[in-house]
Amino acid sequence: xxxxxxxxxxxxxxxxxxxxxxxxxxxxxxxxxxxxxxxxxxxxxxxxxxxxxxxxxxxxxxxxxxxxxxxxxxxxxxxxxxxxxxxxxxxxxxxxxxxxxxxxxxxxxxxxxxxxxxxxxxxxxxxxxxxxxxxxxxxxxxxxxxxxxxxxx
Amino acid sequence: xxxxxxxxxxxxxxxxxxxxxxxxxxxxxxxxxxxxxxxxxxxxxxxxxxxxxxxxxxxxxxxxxxxxxxxxxxxxxxxxxxxxxxxxxxxxxxxxxxxxxxxxxxxxxxxxxxxxxxxxxxxxxxxxxxxxxxxxxxxxxxxxxxxxxxxxxxxxxxxxxxxxxxxxxxxxxxxxxxxxxxxxxxxxxxxxxxxxxxxxxxxxxxxxxxxxxxxxxxxxxxxxxxxxxxxxxxxxxxxxxxxxxxxxxxxxxxxxxxxxxxxxxxxxxxxxxxxxxxxxxxxxxxxxxxxxxxxxxxxxxxxxxxxxxxxxxxxxxxxxxxxxxxxxxxxxxxxxxxxxxxxxxxxxxxxxxxxxxxxxxxxxxxxxxxxxxxxxxxxxxxxxxxxxxxxxxxxxxxxxxxxxxxxxxxxxxxxxxxxxxxxxxxxxxxxxxxxxxxxxxxxxxxxxxxxxxxxxxxxxxxxxxxxxxxxxxxxxxxxxxxxxxxxxxxxxxxxxxxxxxxxxxxxxxxxxxxxxxxxxxxxxxxxxxxxxxxxxxxxxxxxxxxxxxxxxxxxxxxxxxxxxxxxxxxxxxxxxxxxxxxxxxxxxxxxxxxxxxxxxxxxxxxxxxxxxxxxxxxxxxxxxxxxxxxxxxxxxxxxxxxxxxxxxxxxxxxxxxxxxxxxxxxxxxxxxxxxxxxxxxxxxxxxxxxxxxxxxxxxxxxxxxxxxxxxxxxxxxxxxxxxxxxxx
Numbered sequence: 080x081x082x083x084x085x086x087x088x089x090x091x092x093x094x095x096x097x098x099x100x101x102x103x104x105x106x107x108x109x110x111x112x113x114x115x116x117x118x119x120x121x122x123x124x125x126x127x128x129x130x131x132x133x134x135x136x137x138x139x140x141x142x143x144x145x146x147x148x149x150x151x152x153x154x155x156x157x158x159x160x161x162x163x164x165x166x167x168x169x170x171x172x173x174x175x176x177x178x179x180x181x182x183x184x185x186x187x188x189x190x191x192x193x194x195x196x197x198x199x200x201x202x203x204x205x206x207x208x209x210x211x212x213x214x215x216x217x218x219x220x221x222x223x224x225x226x227x228x229x230x231x232x
Numbered sequence: 233x234x235x236x237x238x239x240x241x242x243x244x245x246x247x248x249x250x251x252x253x254x255x256x257x258x259x260x261x262x263x264x265x266x267x268x269x270x271x272x273x274x275x276x277x278x279x280x281x282x283x284x285x286x287x288x289x290x291x292x293x294x295x296x297x298x299x300x301x302x303x304x305x306x307x308x309x310x311x312x313x314x315x316x317x318x319x320x321x322x323x324x325x326x327x328x329x330x331x332x333x334x335x336x337x338x339x340x341x342x343x344x345x346x347x348x349x350x351x352x353x354x355x356x357x358x359x360x361x362x363x364x365x366x367x368x369x370x371x372x373x374x375x376x377x378x379x380x381x382x383x384x385x386x387x388x389x390x391x392x393x394x395x396x397x398x399x400x401x402x403x404x405x406x407x408x409x410x411x412x413x414x415x416x417x418x419x420x421x422x423x424x425x426x427x428x429x430x431x432x433x434x435x436x437x438x439x440x441x442x443x444x445x446x447x448x449x450x451x452x453x454x455x456x457x458x459x460x461x462x463x464x465x466x467x468x469x470x471x472x473x474x475x476x477x478x479x480x481x482x483x484x485x486x487x488x489x490x491x492x493x494x495x496x497x498x499x500x501x502x503x504x505x506x507x508x509x510x511x512x513x514x515x516x517x518x519x520x521x522x523x524x525x526x527x528x529x530x531x532x533x534x535x536x537x538x539x540x541x542x543x544x545x546x547x548x549x550x551x552x553x554x555x556x557x558x559x560x561x562x563x564x565x566x567x568x569x570x571x572x573x574x575x576x577x578x579x580x581x582x583x584x585x586x587x588x589x590x591x592x593x594x595x596x597x598x599x600x601x602x603x604x605x606x607x608x609x610x611x612x613x614x615x616x617x618x619x620x621x622x623x624x625x626x627x628x629x630x631x632x633x634x635x636x637x638x639x640x641x642x643x644x645x646x647x648x649x650x651x652x653x654x655x656x657x658x659x660x661x662x663x664x665x666x667x668x669x670x671x672x673x674x675x676x677x678x679x680x681x682x683x684x685x686x687x688x689x690x691x692x693x694x695x696x697x698x699x700x701x702x703x704x705x706x707x708x709x710x711x712x713x714x715x716x717x718x719x720x721x722x723x724x725x726x727x728x729x730x731x732x733x734x735x736x737x738x739x740x741x742x743x744x745x746x747x748x749x750x751x752x753x754x755x756x757x758x759x760x761x762x763x764x765x766x767x768x769x770x771x772x773x774x775x776x777x778x779x780x781x782x783x784x785x786x787x788x789x790x791x792x793x794x795x796x797x798x799x800x801x802x803x804x805x806x807x808x809x810x811x812x813x814x815x816x817x818x819x820x821x822x823x824x825x826x827x828x829x830x831x832x833x834x835x836x837x838x839x840x841x842x843x844x845x846x847x848x849x850x851x852x853x854x855x856x857x858x859x860x861x862x863x864x865x866x867x868x869x870x871x872x873x874x875x876x877x878x879x880x881x882x883x884x885x886x887x888x889x890x891x892x893x894x895x896x897x898x899x900x901x902x903x904x905x906x907x908x909x910x911x912x913x914x915x916x917x918x919x920x921x922x923x924x925x926x927x928x929x930x931x932x933x934x935x936x937x938x939x940x941x942x943x944x945x946x947x948x949x950x951x952x953x954x955x956x957x958x959x960x
């Protein structure tokens with residue numbers, strides 16, 4: 080089936096089965112490989128992208144459910160919050176293996192877009208769906224606070 | 233993780249790969265030859281306008297004045313693509329901003345791990361084995377650049393200065409890029425002059441990771457991201473139980489799935505091949521497979537633990553260490569304490585599931601994967617494809633975690649990819665993609681183990697004897713690495729136990745080798761994780777039973793171990809050891825040496841009335857020799873502690889009827905951000921050569937946590953994971 084998608088501000092048309100998860104459509108049919116496959120059951124968050132600005136797990140979202148909503152991947156996210164998050168991630172060298180970090184950054188960006196000065200509890204609530212086996216969590220928390228401080232300044 | 237690796241010297245096929253003969257000896261190679269043959273020009277997509285000059289196999293100078301370090305070790309997060317370039321940058325007097333990293337091609341002779349004798353990463357040896365090799369390589373390259381500048385300017389090489397990547401003499405200035413072509417014509421010095429460590433300007437300072445940019449904008453390439461023209465995706469139906477094999481299968485429904493092109497039987501199961509992942513996965517779901525389970529070992533975890541415990545109770549076993557007269561000391565003891573411990577199978581559960589891209593063209597093949605043992609992967613793939621190993625190129629990719637999983641003596645998933653490529657006669661490039669369920673249920677696991685610890689105390693509470701019995705399955709036995717087992721004892725089974733550092737006059741460590749069909753493998757710090765937990769947790773209990781402070785009790789028995797003493801004292805002073813942690817709180821300490829480094833950890837916990845607990849803070853002190861990139865060292869301690877905490881809280885692979893019970897992160901539940909403690913890492917200043925950091929942060933953690941929980945509640949944990957034991 081043909082689906083017209085709005086990905087990172089561009090309209091693309093893909094011809095895929097209706098039940099194909101958005102993650103695999105983005106990776107295989109659109110060519111954005113930033114979102115990663117981790118579990119396939121919305122338990123790890125490596126596949127996180129924004130749908131109309133909200134973080135969602137693209138591994139369980141059938142492409143047919145996307146409709147007119149805008150899709151943003153790590154390659155295309157460029158809000159002030161996103162730039163602050165990315166800078167903070169780099170300043171604190173959050174990454175280790177890096178595989179989950181696209182998803183972490185998308186969840187963190189959505190958090191800051193909605194809550195410019197999150198508390199530790201806010202961070203826990205927003206980020207606990209994103210697993211990191213390298214356990215970079217301490218730096219993720221610090222980077223979100225750093226990004227929030229810089230946005231505020 | 234392992235010492236010198238012995239492999240067959242020629243390509244292995246399935247029939248012969250269990251026959252192990254020695255590989256030729258590992259000679260030390262100074263990386264300053266001008267030969268460029270060894271360095272493959274891999275495709276990083278940047279060479280169209282930039283020309284390159286190789287000054288030996290490790291240092292590449294580019295015409296845009298960047299310096300690419302050829303990194304022979306996989307980077308799975310531990311930072312080899314930052315740490316190894318730092319060594320080069322130091323001896324080259326480069327500017328950090330000009331440094332780049334690229335993975336080396338599979339070439340055992342040039343890029344072998346000098347500790348293993350084969351190309352591979354593990355045992356936290358990446359920096360340790362590269363340290364002098366890269367210093368020599370970079371100092372040699374520096375001398376060549378200096379020689380080129382001296383010739384160009386007609387001055388004495390001794391008067392040439394290099395700082396921050398700028399070569400200068402008086403008013404003359406040149407960049408590395410400008411001098412590189414001339415430098416390549418200069419003979420490298422036989423013995424390059426190395427810096428005195430007091431002259432280091434980069435090593436030991438904060439250097440930003442070279443992979444941070446690519447890993448924060450989605451551009452870093454993992455195996456999952458590799459695409460080749462005409463590439464097909466393979467998803468494999470693996471046996472539901474260990475030891476099962478395909479009896480028959482019906483591919484009709486799978487082939488009806490749009491996009492599925494072929495279904496083939498391979499030794500590992502049934503491969504469904506499609507033009508995209510989703511079709512391949514749906515094809516696998518539609519497949520009907522009858523499994524021959526006649527060879528299945530149907531024992532489950534409970535039966536296995538019962539057998540392990542029975543083995544411990546028997547008089548049999550191999551002696552891993554015997555000091556003094558343990559029996560006499562126990563007979564004379566004022567008090568004897570005996571405790572039994574159990575630790576479970578654990579999955580590595582890397583974020584990136586196992587995956588491998590292979591392109592097979594009859595007489596040659598190319599492989600893209602996060603290869604951790606390139607020599608082994610190359611030889612095993614070559615054996616399956618019946619080509620010469622030198623015809624198998626490996627393009628090592630960033631790996632989305634490993635923790636040991638990608639260093640497999642039989643190259644399990646690389647072999648699977650090669651088997652598929654062979655089965656379809658290489659008609660298309662193949663990406664083998666494991667789902668999380670494959671990853672969790674098809675192997676591999678940190679082995680489970682049972683332990684009995686006994687301590688003899690005299691009337692003053694001093695430990696007069698220590699006996700430790702271990703029942704565990706060998707990682708090496710039955711694999712192509714079995715030749716590494718010495719005197720019948722797999723070092724992985726007893727590490728962290730047989731090297732107990734305490735000055736106890738009578739020590740006996742005994743091993744019972746257990747046999748199961750569950751595939752086991754090294755797991756971040758391997759035997760040190762279970763043995764470090766049980767020995768240090770038991771030591772803490774002996775201290776408390778004797779009414780002694782666990783820190784002082786340790787220090788009294790570590791007088792011959794200055795590094796242990798130093799990290800214990802450093803951690804204790806930073807954490808404020810001895811202060812009362814307060815009501816509902818507890819504090820524990822542990823220390824362990826592994827992979828040449830010594831780590832002490834102090835854990836602070838809070839426990840409520842119901843037995844719910846949180847880890848509030850971990851204070852860590854590490855002696856890893858010279859900390860080349862201290863922030864990476866700290867990150868590895870943080871990550872190693874988080875990995876240990878994750879395992880201690882809930883992680884457990886259980887076996888029922890010969891199969892794994894857990895399949896995904898809904899039942900195998902790793903640590904999440906809300907459970908991550910504050911971690912304070914302190915690095916002991918050292919002038920010794922660098923030792924490991926990827927693994928040593930994990931082993932002391934579980935014992936320090938158990939000690940902290942005992943301090944808070946009076947209850948001791950003898951079984952991992954902790955789960956809800958404190959709530960019982």
